Amino acid sequence: METVLATRGSAHFCVSREFQGIFLCPLADNLQDKLAGGAWDDYNELYHCCRLIHEYGARPGLLMDFHTMRIGQEHLGLAIMSHGNIDPDIYAASGIHFSEPLDRIVLFNYFHISPAGRGNGTFWLDKVLIPWYAGQGFSAMYFKSSHPKAFSLYQRLGACIGSYTAKSDNGLHDRPGRIFRVPLHD
Numbered sequence: 001m002e003t004v005l006a007t008r009g010s011a012h013f014c015v016s017r018e019f020q021g022i023f024l025c026p027l028a029d030n031l032q033d034k035l036a037g038g039a040w041d042d043y044n045e046l047y048h049c050c051r052l053i054h055e056y057g058a059r060p061g062l063l064m065d066f067h068t069m070r071i072g073q074e075h076l077g078l079a080i081m082s083h084g085n086i087d088p089d090i091y092a093a094s095g096i097h098f099s100e101p102l103d104r105i106v107l108f109n110y111f112h113i114s115p116a117g118r119g120n121g122t123f124w125l126d127k128v129l130i131p132w133y134a135g136q137g138f139s140a141m142y143f144k145s146s147h148p149k150a151f152s153l154y155q156r157l158g159a160c161i162g163s164y165t166a167k168s169d170n171g172l173h174d175r176p177g178r179i180f181r182v183p184l185h186d
Contacts, residue, residue, distance in 0.1 A: 002068065006128045011076070011120055013128045016066045019053055023066055025075045029114035042168035043146075043175060049110055052080070056109075061085030064109075069117055069124060076117030079129060080110040083138065099181070104139040106184075111143075111150070122153055130157070134184035141184055146177035158182030 002014040016023075027045045034040055057064045063084040069077030083106045088098060098105055108129075113121055133141060143154050146166065154160070162179040 005067075005132055008120065008123055010071050011117070012070050013124055014068045014070065015132075016068070017063070019057075019064070019066055022075050023068055023078050024049065026069075026078045026112045026114040026117065027110075029076075029116070030112055033115050041175070042170050042172040044169055045110075045112065047169075049078075049080070052109055056082070056087075056090060059085055059087065062087075067124075067129060069113065069120060071117070074116075077113040077120065077124065078110060079108065079112075079124070081129070081133070081141075082107040082109055098140075098142065100139050104137070106133050106138045106141050108141055108143045111145075121150075125153065126157060130182065130184060138184050141182040143180040143182070144177060145180070146175045151178055154178075154180040154182070 001018070002016045004012050004014050006013040024046060027049055031045060053064065056062065061084050062082060065081040065083075067077075067079040067081065068075050084103070086102045086105070086107060088102065111121070111125070113124075130141065141158075143158075144164075145151065145154065151160075158180050160178050161181045164177050164179065166175045166177065167173070168175055
C-alpha cells in the first residue's frame with residue numbers, strides 16, 4: 001500500500017515498503033529515452049535496480065522504502081531508500097566510510113524520473129524526502145551517483161565526500177561517479 005506524503009499540482013509523492021513492478025516504469029522510460037536519443041552507455045538501470053531490490057533487499061534487518069511520484073495511476077518517478085542493517089562493504093565499494101553510526105543513516109539507492117515527470121526532482125528531494133527522513137530521526141543521507149546532471153543538486157544540499165569509477169556492464173565505458181553526504185535536520 002502506498003501512503004501519500006505530499007502533493008504538488010497533480011503529482012503525488014508516495015512511499016511504500018512493498019515493491020511493485022509498476023514502480024520500475026520510470027527506469028524503463030529513461031532507458032527507452034536513452035536508446036532513442038543515441039545516448040546508450042552500456043548500463044542497464046532496470047537490471048541493476050532489480051538486482052539491488054532482490055539481492056541487497058533480502059538482507060535480514062535491512063529496510064527498503066520505495067518512494068514514487070505519480071500523476072493519477074501513472075508512475076513517473078522512483079526513489080529507493082535503504083536503512084537498518086546496512087552493509088557498508090556492499091554500498092561503499094569505493095572505500096568511503098560513513099561518519100555516523102549505520103543505524104542513523106539512510107542510503108539513497110535509486111532516483112529516476114521519467115521525461116514526463118521532470119522538473120519535480122528538487123522539490124521531491126528537498127521538500128519531501130529529506131524532511132521525512134529527518135523526522136524519523138536519521139542524521140544523514142548518502143547518495144552514490146554516476147549521473148553528472150544530478151551532481152549540482154546533491155552538492156547544493158550537502159557535500160561531495162568521494163568519487164569512484166566503475167565499468168559499464170560489458171566493460172565498454174568508464175562510469176565516473178561521486179558520493180554525497182546530505183545532513184538531515186528537523
